[in-house]
Amino acid sequence: MTSGLSQPTAVSDDETDAVAGMGRRRVVGTLFLVVFIDLLGFGILIPVIPLYAKFFGANEFVGSLLIATYSLFQFVGAPILGRLSDERGRRPVLLLSITGSVVAWTLFGVAGELGPLLGATNGLVVLFAARAFAGAMGGNIATANAYIADITPPSERAKGLGILGAAFGLGFVFGPAISGIVSSPFALDVLRDLLPSVVPVTEFTIPSFTAAALSAANLGLAFVVLPEPRRRETSVEASAGSRLRQLYDAVTAPDIGSLVAAFFLASFAFSAFESQFIFLTNDQLGYGTTANAILLTYIGVVIAIVQGGLIGPLTDRFGEYRLALTGAAIQVVTLAAVPFSLSWSFVPSIGPVDSGGVALAAVSTPLAFGNALTNVSLNALVSLNADEDEQGGAFGLTQSAASLARTFGPAAAGLLYVAVAYWTPFVVAGVLFVPILVLLGRVARAQVRPATE
Structure with missing residues (x-):
């Protein structure tokens, strides 16, 4: 590469017409x-x-490092996959990343059997290797976003990216x-009778x-029905080191610095909560995979309802700035x-459901509501305060901030859980939203552009 722009490979007329032949809506679908x-x-x-x-045999700190491993390797690997998708095509990189998911999740399943064969005392080393590989191959979202940019005109791009966000x-x-269904005692009893004893x-x-299995089916689907789009000339994604520099420059910038810092702290705090949530319910309530899956599904549904149905009307009435403050509080x-x-x-x-589970669900409801408000509103504020020709860079900054936060947040929370007390990661996560309120307070009202612009 001799310039800052990628040099797309030649695309044949048949490939050029592939997307048009299928119809843009069908390709997006x-x-x-x-x-x-x-x-x-x-x-x-996740559960x-x-x-x-x-x-x-891992303690909560080591388990938290396992959770953080994915984000760390995704942060490092995403620029590489982004560059490959510019040079070799979107479709090959999507197929490569999905293949990586098949391999990684299969390794997860055979960790107990594979670990001793590799000379490890148990399968924990296999879990780390699989998690790292999954993270390194986890650039399919960025590639999918680039795919949307390739096949949609600017006027329809936000809608296309929103569809991917919904997915x-x-x-x-x-x-x-x-996960809760397939790990239930009934399902496991049925599968023990159906599957060979070696499984x-x-x-x-x-x-x-x-x-x-789902990833393997997905690989077949993508291989058969997803065409290669004609690639636009786009900037090669920055390396991990360059992204760190860009993130530092953004945090120190007068226009969006406070917003990016607030987004990082919010992601750090919530990832700390997420990473210790299952440890907490397992240690204090004795919940296993199925019970935790039900709780996580409930939290996810609340977030989806807010982001998918309520955030629009709330933003129209109160604006992004007030919603971000409310969610943080x-x-x-x-x-x-x-x-x-x-x-x-x-x-x-x-x-x-015991009283502890009921109380946890009751607290998790406003927590999920506040998280949805904060995430969407902070993203919108960063976008609104970035220049029109810097929207991609603005979203890249928030994604980089989130990746770093999801790397260090779980590790710090796991250390607090083990070294201090089980309740400290959650209290510290709550306290971290206080400086977020301060940072938002530093954002001048004149700087926050109204959504109607």
Whole structure:
């Protein structure tokens, strides 16, 4: 590469007409399905990973490092995959990343059997290797966004990217739900009778194999129906080091610096909560994969309802700035209340759900509501305060900030959980939203452009 622009490879007339022949809407719909199924497999593993690590003898800190490994390798690997998609094509990189998911989730399922064969004392080293590989191959969202940019005119691009965002969110809603179903005692008993004895059947392995099977089906779908678009000349994605420099420059910039810093802290705090949530429910309530999957599905549904249906009318009435402040203020209280809600004796049990589970769900409802408000509003504020020709860079900054936050947030939270007390990660996460309120307070009202612009 001799310049800052990628040099797209030649595209034949047949390839050029492939997208037009299918119809742009059909291609976008196919891409939505590909991204949704891929994120579905990812979401299935969310309730599994922390307890799977504990199954192999890891404490909460090591388990948190396992969670953070994905984001770390995604941050490093995404620029490489972005550059490959510019040079070799969107379709090959999408197929490559989905293949990586198949391999990674299969390794998860056979970690207990493969670990001793590799000379490890148990399968924990395999889990780390699989998690790192999945992260390195996790650039399919960025590639899918580039695919949308290739096939849509500027006037329709926001709508196309919004469709992919919906696929991303739905994967995190339905993934844990599927995990809860396939890891239930009934499902495991049925599978032990149906599957060969060589297949390990546990509450950890079956969700892993399910994610791998979905990814394999997704690979076949993408291979058969997804065409290669004509690529536009776009800037090669910056290296990890350059992205760090860009992030630093953005944080110190007078126009969006406070907003980017607030977005980083919000992502850091919520990732700290997410990483310790399952450890908390397992240690204090004895919840396994299925019970945690139900709780996570409920939280995901609340977030999806707010982001998909309520955020528009709320923004029209109150504006992004007030919603960001409100969401941050809600999370100051609710994040800190999470660990203490488990011992609220005044909360009754409901049916098979004990009082601790009911109280946790009650606290998680406003917490999910506040998180949805903060995330969407901060993203919108960054976009509104960036110049028209810098929108891509603005979203790239928030994505880089989120990746770094999801790397360091779980690690710091796991250390607090083990070294201090189980409740400290949640209280610290709540406290971190106080400087977010301060940072938002520094944003001059004149600087926050009205949404009507």
